[in-house]
Amino acid sequence: MSIHLRKHSMRFRYIPIIAFVLSSTLAVVACGSEGGGQGTVTTDGALTISAPTDPGNLFPPKTLNATARQLAVFGYESLVSFGDDGKLAPWLAQSWDSSATEVVFKLRDGVTCSDGSTLSAQMVADNYTWITDPANSSAIRGVFVPPDLTATADSAANTVTLKTAMPNPFLTEMVGQVLIVCSSGLSHPDEYSNRFDGTGLYTLTDASPGESYTLTRRSDYTWGPGGTTSDTPGLPMTVTVNVITNNVTRANLLLSGETNLATVTMPDSERLETAGMPGISASMLSAELFFNHDDAHVTADPAVRMALVRSTNTEEIADILTGGNGSPAQSFQSGLPKTCALEDLNSSVPSFDEQDASRILDAAGWIMGPDGLRSKNGRKLTVNILHLQGSERVAAFEYLASQWKKLGVDVVIQTADSPVIQSILFSGNSGNWDVVDLAIGGVSFPSMMVPFFSGAGPQNFAKIKNPAFDLNVAVAMNTLGLEGCPQWQEAERAIVANADVLPIGWSSTVAYTDGFTARQVIPIEPWSIRTTE
Structure with a gap:
């Protein structure tokens, strides 16, 4: 649907982009939390999930969208899982030998794809080869998979060797x-943007983008964690994922018993708490502001970036985004386990000081004009903000724009949904944006943040170049395990101290559940679902 926006008397403007959903994060590794539900396990039941955004492309190597990856795990599986203790556990791979540069996975026998074909070592190796091929523009190249990784299959031994x-x-x-x-x-990735071709417990039997997705349980599944098979009691026969973008509507559906799982934020979550609805809370960044470092943009000037950060009251903006329930940003990591995670990232953010922000711009030659706007060498200080949709975000960015206007900045605001923003950011072009609202959600391992903050890959859409970050990463990458934590943490601090990225604050998202149990619900693990009555 199109977005209708009112005019503003202040000097900032909205340019609508066609969009229809709100999603505030990219998903890298998921947060973990136990699911809830009471009652007797049912046979061949049905589960309904209300998703806050349409997933977009469901082909796993092409997306980092949180909703897309949640839906994809019903039809696709990984070589390993994580046990209750946070340690690696077998899945499609029954065992492995590894070092910091090589992993040899021994695959499980008897695994089949949804079309009946047998999962082979060559098939698995081909996945990694496809991902590392730059021509395929995989969204997870450099995030899950090092760009230089090579994959070799040994069909006789049923092993796959990955080297970097x-x-x-x-x-x-x-x-x-x-x-x-x-x-x-x-072989045909474009044909699987709304289809599954994996080894997962469910097939995608109906897809109506923007509306709903229907999943149906396979009858021949025997290799799930914990001995899960198609015949395990309590596994739903069908799972329906409805796209419900309105927070109020999701809350109402939970209260009426018309959905089993939905995330709801304040103030509507208060109604669910009052009704005694069980919920699982997870904390994550409410927003991160990435500044475009491309030379064509005003934010390539370090003074402009620092002044914008110094004139941003992150505490007030976090409260607007979360209905008064914001808290200081602890870390860029929010997934489990939080390996080497900071607990006070906000302490490295340049402090809020509007007078100092003004002095920074004065010193850098951005002169205030009689119209209340700054310019330098004939170039107006205009900043284009691209932010996600949602009433709270509109209010938050209107407030941010008013702060920056007092500094002498002309602000243009564009709104879009998560798939549109990601298509803009990962296109390889600098784009018509200077500041973008995006949170990289669920990062569990610090090395997974590296491509977003450095290098020439498409994930570094802001084209950040931070020598202190790069130096600390280089040391940490050559250090075993947790011994590199001090360097990983210094790298994280360097990004915010240099005003390359501004973490706004943390918010608490609650996933409310009814009529089922699961090992965790953020995200839900299909093999662990048990419907109840």
């Missing part, structure tokens, strides 16, 4: 979480 030249202390954890696509999907 640069040491990575979390190599097994990263590559082991890649969702494996079967042969047809890899």
Whole structure:
């Protein structure tokens, strides 16, 4: 649908982009939390999930969208999983031998794709080869999979060997979480944007983008964690995922018993709490502001970036975004386990000081004009903000724009949904934006943040170049395990101290559940679902 926006008397403007959903994060690794539900386990039941955004492309190597990856895990699986203790556990791989530069996975026998074909070592190796091929523009290249990684299959031994030249202390954890696509999907990826071709417990039997998705349980599944098979009591026969973008509507559906799982934020979550609805809370960044470092943009000027950060009251904006329930940003990491995570990232953010922000721009030659706007060498200080949709976000960015206007900045605001923003950011072009609202959600291992903050890959859409970050990462990548935590933490601090990225604050998202149990619900793990009555 199109967005209708009112005019503003202040000097900032909205340019609508066609969009229809709100999603505030990219998903890298998921947050973990136990599911809720009471009662007797049912047979061949049905589960309904209310998603806050349409997933967009469902082909796993092409997306980092949180909703897309949640839906994809019903049809696709990874080589390893994580046990209740946070340690790696077998899945499609029954065992592995690893170092910081090489992993050899021994695959489980008897695994089949949804089309009946047998999962082979060559098929698995082909996934990694496809992902690392720059021509395929995989969204997870450099995130889950090092760009230089090579994959070799040994069909006789049923093993796959993955090698990389640069040491990575979390190599097994990263590559082991890649969702494996079967042969047809890899050969024809464009045909599987709304279809499944994996080894997962469910097939996608109906897809109506923007409305709903229907999943149906396979009858021949025997290799799930904990001995889960198609015949395990309590597994729903069908799962329906409805796209419900309105927070109030999601709350109402939970109260009326018309949905089993939905995330709801304040103030509507108060109604659910009062009704005694069980919920699981997870904390994550409410927003991150990425500044475009491309030379064509005013935000390439370090003085402009620092002045914008110094004139941003992150505490007030976080409260607007969360209905008064914001808290200081602890870390860029919000997934579990939080390996080497900081607890006070906000302490490294340049402090809020409007007078100092003005002095920074004065010193850099951005002169205030009689119209209340600054310019330098004939160039007006105009900042284009691209932010996600949602009433709270509109209010928050209107407030942010009013702060920056007092500094002498002309602000243009554009709104879009998450898939549109991601298509803009990951297109490889600098784009018509200077500041973008995006949170990279669920990062569990610090090495997975690296491509978003450095390098020439498409994930570094802001074109950040931070020598202090790069130096600390180089040391940490050559250090075993947790011994590199001090360097990983210094790297994280360097990004915010240099005003490359501004974490606004943390928010608490609650996933409310009714009529089922699961090991965790953020995200839900299909093999662990048990419907109840």
